[in-house]
Amino acid sequence: MGAMAPRNEFTEGFIDFLAASPTSFHAASAMAHRLDEAGFTPLDEKQGWGQVSGRHYFVRGGALLAWVAPEQLSGRAAFRIVGAHNDSPALKLKPDPGYTAAGWQQLNMEVYGGPLLNSFLDRELGLAGRIVERDGSEHLVRTGAIMRVSQLAPHLDRSVNDKLSIDRQFQLMPSFGLGEEPDIIELLCGQAGIGVGDLAFAEVLSYPTQEPAVFGNHEEFLASARLDNLSSVYPALVALERMTDSSDVAVLAAFDHEEVGSATASGAAGPILADALARIARGLGVSGDAWYAMLARSSCISSDAAHSVNPNHLAKYDPQTWPMMNQGPALKVNAQQRYATDGPGAALWQRACRAAGVPSQVFVSNNDVPCGSTIGPITATRLGISTVDVGIPILSMHSAREMCGTADPGYLSGELGAYWQGA
Ligand SMILES: [Zn+2]
Structure with missing residues (x-):
């Protein structure tokens, strides 16, 4: 059993993005450049937005929000939101x-x-x-x-x-x-x-300053700074660039300040996402009760790096559940709701995986090891919409040099694209 995922075009693009993004500010800027090239129009938060259908984005500090909205909303349309974060320790x-x-x-x-x-x-x-x-x-x-x-x-x-x-x-x-x-x-x-x-x-x-590097017996690993959480941001960015018309509104929210608790003007605990959704809805002619109905139909995939099993520290993991690199993103589950995953969210995730034809696995903590948290529970609490927490398995999270599998970012991108496209 060797693995399976030598470097490919997706990995090369990811390495370029990592190298261009040493801070959240640079990540937001690198995203903006790519979105410009993919036909997205930048909007100024301080001005009226006018037309919000089509492909748009705005930058606030180290955060970037982008969306693809149809010309005409049906009465069944929803927001399909992917949340991630641009900052790292x-x-x-x-x-x-x-x-x-x-x-x-x-x-x-x-x-x-x-x-x-x-x-x-x-x-x-x-x-x-x-x-x-x-x-x-x-x-x-x-x-x-x-x-x-x-x-x-x-x-x-x-x-x-x-x-x-x-x-x-x-x-x-x-x-x-x-x-x-x-x-x-x-x-x-x-x-x-x-x-x-x-x-x-x-x-x-x-x-x-060390460049990202592919390594391993079969070039199946990637080492870099900031895989938490550019390993979510880049796959989502690529999926959004590839979006074609959909009947729902596809939203990418790359927040800042997750690593310090998210309670900032550009963090997930602030109003940045809720305000943007309200402005988009109003621009598309949705108001009053229809706004709440649209929110109730909406969903969020919160993507943040997960923990792969570390072979030298098995006692720190759930004894039955070992997320492996290059076997797909992990669905993160926690009874205390440190991860927001619920039943409808998990079903949504499974539909997206099936539609994309790519694998997924599960992460759950050892009961005696404290569980980290992420933006999922924060956005679920703010917006009240069904949310699922996922992320690709990495090792050495919060190190200056983390590692992941080379196949997983591409898998995640496929799944996020399938979700946005209506799975
Ligand atoms: Zn993170």
Whole structure:
């Protein structure tokens, strides 16, 4: 039994997207470029939308919402929503970040989300994000490899391999040069083409500069940063680009800030999706009671990376259910509703898998291991619509270098496309 999934065109496109998307801001921008090429029209949230049928999108910070809507809605039309998120755990630049220590140029950084901190050590990191000028204009910035957080040698810490503990303030600060007067803000402003005096705020995060790579006995694995959750965003993007006419409204919501709880203006717990649906419905002539009926007919597939079984840590998994790479996305189930999957949602998912002709499996937690959560329960709670949580199985979730199977993103894209197309 070898596997089955050497690199292919889909994988190559995914690698390009990963490389272009070091932060949520860059992911939203990369999505926008692709959607422009696929005939989508950008809309400005601050203006009236006018026509909302056809192919449209808008960007809010690190989030992007896109949809394909028919010219004429039937009385049975629904929203078919795919939710995902653009952000990942990282180190984030603090204000006035440069300082010196023992002749080193250092950067003062915060922890964004819940990274596997050790994976950020001994790794060449770059900086990327959004620079905002005093007049409100925004610029994306991205450096090459400029910094590193170096681990202490075992000679100086004999217990390091027994239990690694990392002080988040004093042992996570990257070094990016030698000598006096660190000039990182000048460097970022220079990238943005603005003067330092014009800078209002920098939302800049670390990113691992190592390129994504295919590996394994049969090239069946892909290693990269940010597979949680670009392994959902990219498959959904490709499926949306390929959408043909449908009687329902296909919506892709790629939120920001899932890794810090989603309760932000561009996160899933805010009104961004509900407001967009209301504006689309109004633009299509749906209002009053018909709006609530349309919501009640609607559904959501929340896609976020799942846990593949790790052969060195079997005790952490449900003893009967082991999600395997390259056997399709996992349907995520949890009795405490940390995942939103319910019966009608699971049925919808199975129809989509069957229509696409691709496999699926199940993830459920070991009862003694706390279960993570995702945007599914949040959107289900906000919108009250039937939701199903899925995601492709990955290993090393929240590491600076995660891994997945090369076949699974393509499978997921097929399933999401079948769902949008009416399965
Ligand atoms: Zn995630």
